[in-house]
Amino acid sequence: MTVESTAAARKPRRSSGTKRASAKRTPQPQSSEPPLVQLLSPEGERVEHPDYQIDLTAEELRGLHRDMVLTRRFDAEATALQRQGELGLWASLLGQEAAQIGSGRALRDDDYVFPTYREHGVAWCRGVDPTNLLGMFRGVNHGGWDPNSNNFHLYTIVIGSQTLHATGYAMGVAKDGADSAVIAYFGDGASSQGDVAESFTFSAVYNAPVVFFCQNNQWAISEPTEKQTRVPLYQRAQGYGFPGVRVDGNDVLACLAVTRSALERARRGEGPTLVEAFTYRMGAHTTSDDPTKYRADEEREAWEAKDPILRLRRYLEREGHADEAFFTALDEESETLGKRVREVVRAMPDPDPMAIFDHVYADGHTLVDEERAQFAAYQASFVDADPAADAAIAAAGVTGVAGGAGGAGASGGAGVHEGDR
Amino acid sequence: MTVESTAAARKPRRSSGTKRASAKRTPQPQSSEPPLVQLLSPEGERVEHPDYQIDLTAEELRGLHRDMVLTRRFDAEATALQRQGELGLWASLLGQEAAQIGSGRALRDDDYVFPTYREHGVAWCRGVDPTNLLGMFRGVNHGGWDPNSNNFHLYTIVIGSQTLHATGYAMGVAKDGADSAVIAYFGDGASSQGDVAESFTFSAVYNAPVVFFCQNNQWAISEPTEKQTRVPLYQRAQGYGFPGVRVDGNDVLACLAVTRSALERARRGEGPTLVEAFTYRMGAHTTSDDPTKYRADEEREAWEAKDPILRLRRYLEREGHADEAFFTALDEESETLGKRVREVVRAMPDPDPMAIFDHVYADGHTLVDEERAQFAAYQASFVDADPAADAAIAAAGVTGVAGGAGGAGASGGAGVHEGDR
Amino acid sequence: MTVQKLPIAKAINESLRKALDTDPKVLIMGEDVGKLGGVFRVTDGLQKDFGEGRVIDTPLAESGIVGTAIGLALRGYRPVVEIQFDGFVFPAYDQIVTQLAKMHARALGKIKLPVVIRIPYGGGIGAVEHHSESPEALFAHVAGLKIVSPSTASDAYWMMQQAIQTDDPVIFFEPKRRYWDKGEVNTEAIPGPLHRARVAREGADLTLVAYGPMVKVCLEAAAAAEEEGKSLEIVDLRSMSPIDFDTIQTSVEKTRRLVVVHEAPVFYGSGAEIAARITERCFYHLEAPVLRVGGYHSPYPPARLEDEYLPGLDRVLDAVDRSLAY
Amino acid sequence: MTVQKLPIAKAINESLRKALDTDPKVLIMGEDVGKLGGVFRVTDGLQKDFGEGRVIDTPLAESGIVGTAIGLALRGYRPVVEIQFDGFVFPAYDQIVTQLAKMHARALGKIKLPVVIRIPYGGGIGAVEHHSESPEALFAHVAGLKIVSPSTASDAYWMMQQAIQTDDPVIFFEPKRRYWDKGEVNTEAIPGPLHRARVAREGADLTLVAYGPMVKVCLEAAAAAEEEGKSLEIVDLRSMSPIDFDTIQTSVEKTRRLVVVHEAPVFYGSGAEIAARITERCFYHLEAPVLRVGGYHSPYPPARLEDEYLPGLDRVLDAVDRSLAY
Numbered sequence A, B: 001m002t003v004e005s006t007a008a009a010r011k012p013r014r015s016s017g018t019k020r021a022s023a024k025r026t027p028q029p030q031s032s033e034p035p036l037v038q039l040l041s042p043e044g045e046r047v048e049h050p051d052y053q054i055d056l057t058a059e060e061l062r063g064l065h066r067d068m069v070l071t072r073r074f075d076a077e078a079t080a081l082q083r084q085g086e087l088g089l090w091a092s093l094l095g096q097e098a099a100q101i102g103s104g105r106a107l108r109d110d111d112y113v114f115p116t117y118r119e120h121g122v123a124w125c126r127g128v129d130p131t132n133l134l135g136m137f138r139g140v141n142h143g144g145w146d147p148n149s150n151n152f153h154l155y156t157i158v159i160g161s162q163t164l165h166a167t168g169y170a171m172g173v174a175k176d177g178a179d180s181a182v183i184a185y186f187g188d189g190a191s192s193q194g195d196v197a198e199s200f201t202f203s204a205v206y207n208a209p210v211v212f213f214c215q216n217n218q219w220a221i222s223e224p225t226e227k228q229t230r231v232p233l234y235q236r237a238q239g240y241g242f243p244g245v246r247v248d249g250n251d252v253l254a255c256l257a258v259t260r261s262a263l264e265r266a267r268r269g270e271g272p273t274l275v276e277a278f279t280y281r282m283g284a285h286t287t288s289d290d291p292t293k294y295r296a297d298e299e300r301e302a303w304e305a306k307d308p309i310l311r312l313r314r315y316l317e318r319e320g321h322a323d324e325a326f327f328t329a330l331d332e333e334s335e336t337l338g339k340r341v342r343e344v345v346r347a348m349p350d351p352d353p354m355a356i357f358d359h360v361y362a363d364g365h366t367l368v369d370e371e372r373a374q375f376a377a378y379q380a381s382f383v384d385a386d387p388a389a390d391a392a393i394a395a396a397g398v399t400g401v402a403g404g405a406g407g408a409g410a411s412g413g414a415g416v417h418e419g420d421r
Numbered sequence C, D: 001m002t003v004q005k006l007p008i009a010k011a012i013n014e015s016l017r018k019a020l021d022t023d024p025k026v027l028i029m030g031e032d033v034g035k036l037g038g039v040f041r042v043t044d045g046l047q048k049d050f051g052e053g054r055v056i057d058t059p060l061a062e063s064g065i066v067g068t069a070i071g072l073a074l075r076g077y078r079p080v081v082e083i084q085f086d087g088f089v090f091p092a093y094d095q096i097v098t099q100l101a102k103m104h105a106r107a108l109g110k111i112k113l114p115v116v117i118r119i120p121y122g123g124g125i126g127a128v129e130h131h132s133e134s135p136e137a138l139f140a141h142v143a144g145l146k147i148v149s150p151s152t153a154s155d156a157y158w159m160m161q162q163a164i165q166t167d168d169p170v171i172f173f174e175p176k177r178r179y180w181d182k183g184e185v186n187t188e189a190i191p192g193p194l195h196r197a198r199v200a201r202e203g204a205d206l207t208l209v210a211y212g213p214m215v216k217v218c219l220e221a222a223a224a225a226e227e228e229g230k231s232l233e234i235v236d237l238r239s240m241s242p243i244d245f246d247t248i249q250t251s252v253e254k255t256r257r258l259v260v261v262h263e264a265p266v267f268y269g270s271g272a273e274i275a276a277r278i279t280e281r282c283f284y285h286l287e288a289p290v291l292r293v294g295g296y297h298s299p300y301p302p303a304r305l306e307d308e309y310l311p312g313l314d315r316v317l318d319a320v321d322r323s324l325a326y
């Protein structure tokens, strides 16, 4: 699977002064509401922001749309696969496509991403084959893709931990004199973790080129953001000495512009930025969750009107940037993607049990070797008729059933229980 | 030892509009410097602050002076006792007397204090017998005073931990509907710990009646504050949704006024406040430390001019609030205190070895009981001629040296090594 | 009559409800324990009935949860804290090990810390990383903590009652894959002491010691062994700190063979402590070395491998056979 | 000739210096490691010679230190992190246990985490609380970490070299009360493997296993025992994960008796693992149960009690006598 590289992400930030025909200056939200950077209204109208300009070609805009649509399609397929029992769990990004595609497309290839467990859209932008993301949710591995092949780190489940990894990585980038940047994703719930605060401290003190991208989807499982903070999260940055900005997380253009600006700031050696993308978790926390226990349907419905994909589509249509053929082709591409994901997942084999002992250490560990050998012998003991089994027992160097002096008895006697497995 | 309760701490915050003769409005520090609440200049002149008024009687002012002088004297005695080998370690508060006495005297009896390991002046204000503080530095206990008898918690050495205890305690105060408040002390270094950030989050979310009192003495052992933060620490509060204020930590009046105001805010149910008392660690980090390795003498000298005690003394003298007799009597009281501390410490007995097994659990633990008995028997085994020893061995229920079936052999054979102890 | 058949999760729920009802100082704290009732519904309905002041949804910060629970305990409350999954207790490890465990001793007994930390633990539910671990040894090594784990609904109910009443910190490990297993709970019968082991099945040839989720596996193994003419005695440990060595010793003096079974990795696990101490106590009785069955020295594997990783019937019986072969 | 007589602290300093010198990717990080050279001066002079970019004073936050070290390792650096004292490693425990230990496996081997965590550990220096602990078992139980501790200056030098070269996370426990003990260091001799135990003294009647600070105590005990006609063999373990059971087994097959000595609490300590495994390996050789000498199940006591708490010569010889009495 190749992913179209949205060239827009490479353009200089302030391309030209020309405004789109539909661009108009809308009043920023009132002072009671925290200021929110928005470049595209829910109705799909371009609005201007004094600090964030963006000027994309029709092709680039279609690219963003395509990214969001395919990501949503992939996400839906994964949810379906979980329902069919092919995955043990799925954490849907439904509703957060703009935050993820906007920020993801702001990145350069040499930037590095530290995601949580929900950044399927960012993974898409990085060119990670989406089926790679499914291994851990199927239960065949804990991630397992090569972080360095797409500069996209493994998903991190322990909330907040990755923000420190990102900060350390960014410290290394600065040490290397590279002009790339690092982005760390985390949620509104994660903002409460001490690790996140420590990453703010370290990144500020070392002036590390890192962007903290907080998707405030307003829920941490069943807890609304009020359980985590009294004030908008973007404000937290200020107390650590770097800027924070709140962006409309359902506005892909604003997310792109704000993230790009923050990344450029990092590249210029001006240190970290906190971006709070204000968005909404449209689905359950994961497929294990039942949001009807804790939130009202109306809330979700209100946010449906702000849908990130619909918003861009309206804009594309209004401006004539995409025609019916484009949308039809995209629908087909979506279905092809869904089908491919389905097929790949269904064919994904269970790992070899011996994999338990692989990669525990890079340089080996005698106990792992010993346990591997014992396990192999034990496994082999169930196939009594197989001469290879005896060889494995012998190779493992464990003594026979009689339990000779100094040796743990082997598992020869266990064969009788074979039927219970 | 009784500690004079400075009645001023009970007065309502805005007592009257009358200004002292010497009071004059001095310009606040320039915008490049963070604003600093100051009510007494280094030269001992009263200055006014629009947000913080204070109006103390001469007696109250003398009380503050006495607190600071006696605290410093106690501290010096402890340092001397460490040099003499009577203490294993001492963490001097030299230079931080105003921050500690000012904030300590702002407290009501029913307020609760969570100190670090350096709040000897606050302990003084709480009426904790200063010799109680020395046990842990002598190595006879880990603290051991009853926190509830003076609402002064044990010293906490693991940096930052106590801020969460204070927050939880304050949550309890709020639950109880009490109108008391809680104060948590911590240092500039501690501000980097995740626990401190989490205490900001919890206290904000639960609107807990807690004051975070950060003594920024500009050093965390050998690291200057720049290694912890890029911006003044009081600013951190804002990002968590509560006010932060920087006060001249060498100005006892300002520390008193600012802390009192923060405590009253807490009592009114308006939640936490962060007070950053900007001060200076005049001595070494502890008696184990050698600051010549990492900081210049000149820095210390500059701060000597801002000495908190000298400052108040100048004011007292200028205003005629204290005469020579007062200062002479105070010197004598200091010497008496020093003498008493010396005597008490020198007479402080080593704990009974059996204390190792005391208070591990409130409700007991069979292993502790077993180890206690074994230890008693082992100890007794060194006094071969003593019949009580054999009784102890028997009582411990361990079997004889022959190592009978099912029992660990006892320690009878160890007597021969007695000479090595 | 007050005997009910309840799943373990519901037995804990009932026990928490009773504690909230009888002692106004008891609080429930944790992530999602309120409206949601916890991800396993163990606190289901409690916030509705006791209010947000007693059943508290906390910020997402485990150190903060335990640290503030300590403060609440100092103020006279008895917090029962939920850690959402075993693998998420580590951000709170510092507060547990350096503060919660030691504060009573630090104060020379002058303050008490009656805090219960509930941790759903262990594997077998097909979960992603960090949701299937058994970290009990990492707490049992630390003085000042008490560590328990029930294996039946009755123990779940009563041990929780006792844990909450204890004036010491208790880490309460809940065998999450057994949450739905039902058992009889008599809410009036006076239970035995919290830290006493229970002989779950009598036998003559070999003793199996297990706790939490592995008790069931051992009972099944004993049934299978019986068909082969082997009589296994099963000791349900119930408490990993303190450990009731007397009950194990009595059993081993009879059977002369011991196998310890747990999900946690064998290396430096609780089986090591039991093996070492029982060997010391029963040196002349043992016909075979104490054998241990448990997890491997590897991270808990992905779900599709957990059946191979977790000690099952066969692994237990394999160890039984190895022991009997001595 | 490159043999020098160095205190252990200085040997580590020299080893760090060499690593900084030979590999530009090596970094030193920690609280006060720069100008001050660490509270024990182990990093003395290194910042002066290698600059603030290589020897980094960090904010006061252990989780941050380890977490950023992980990030730096992902970027290709080899951070050597100092935790100021044993009792202050716990704020970093989550990063160590859930991230550092597991990330290589999580990535199916595609990334490596060559991070060394230096921890001055153990008691005997008359310090206040949290400055004298021996938490090695709390790390050794966790797969993905390697745990070592030198007892001599030579090992301090060479094991640090090897730890830094290892592509796995290594927790390097430094016996702080031995920092000033001198020993010969040959900076050119090729050392044995990092995880191999060393027979520190040969003997016939009983094997003592110890590591770090307790090796010296055991050597003294052996000298005292010799005067009484008892010949003790001493195995310096050097590595607590992995453990070189082969070397212990060989020794025990000869002496038939084993006592394990460590400062850490006995309960769930490394002695338990050694006792359990050696009993299994040497069941028919052992004349006595493996005995353990170590700390009690209590918080590390105040300094004035540490002589009673720490295993000394007499406690070791008491156990020796008890073992020989079987």
Ligand SMILES: Cc1ncc(C[n+]2csc(CCOP(=O)(O)OP(=O)(O)O)c2C)c(N)n1
Binding pocket: A118, A157, A158, A159, A186, A187, A188, A189, A190, A191, A217, A219, A220, A221, A281, A285, C031, C060, C062, C084, C088, C091
């Ligand atoms: C340390 C830790 N504690 C608890 C959990 C369980 N948990 C998983 S996701 C989650 C909520 C996260 O909320 P947020 O950070 O807002 O991210 P979102 O799921 O909304 O994307 C919790 C509590 C965890 N994974 N790690």
Ligand SMILES: Cc1ncc(C[n+]2csc(CCOP(=O)(O)OP(=O)(O)O)c2C)c(N)n1
Binding pocket: B118, B157, B158, B159, B186, B187, B188, B189, B190, B191, B217, B219, B220, B221, B281, B285, D031, D060, D062, D084, D088, D091
């Ligand atoms: C968690 C933890 N890490 C490290 C230490 C060692 N240590 C003791 S005091 C100190 C510096 C504290 O600085 P600061 O918070 O500014 O307080 P101050 O000593 O200046 O009063 C350090 C690093 C500790 N006690 N706890």
Ligand SMILES: [Mg+2]
Binding pocket: A187, A188, A189, A215, A216, A217, A218, A219, A220, A221
């Ligand atoms: Mg969220």
Ligand SMILES: [Mg+2]
Binding pocket: B187, B188, B189, B215, B216, B217, B218, B219, B220, B221
């Ligand atoms: Mg300081």
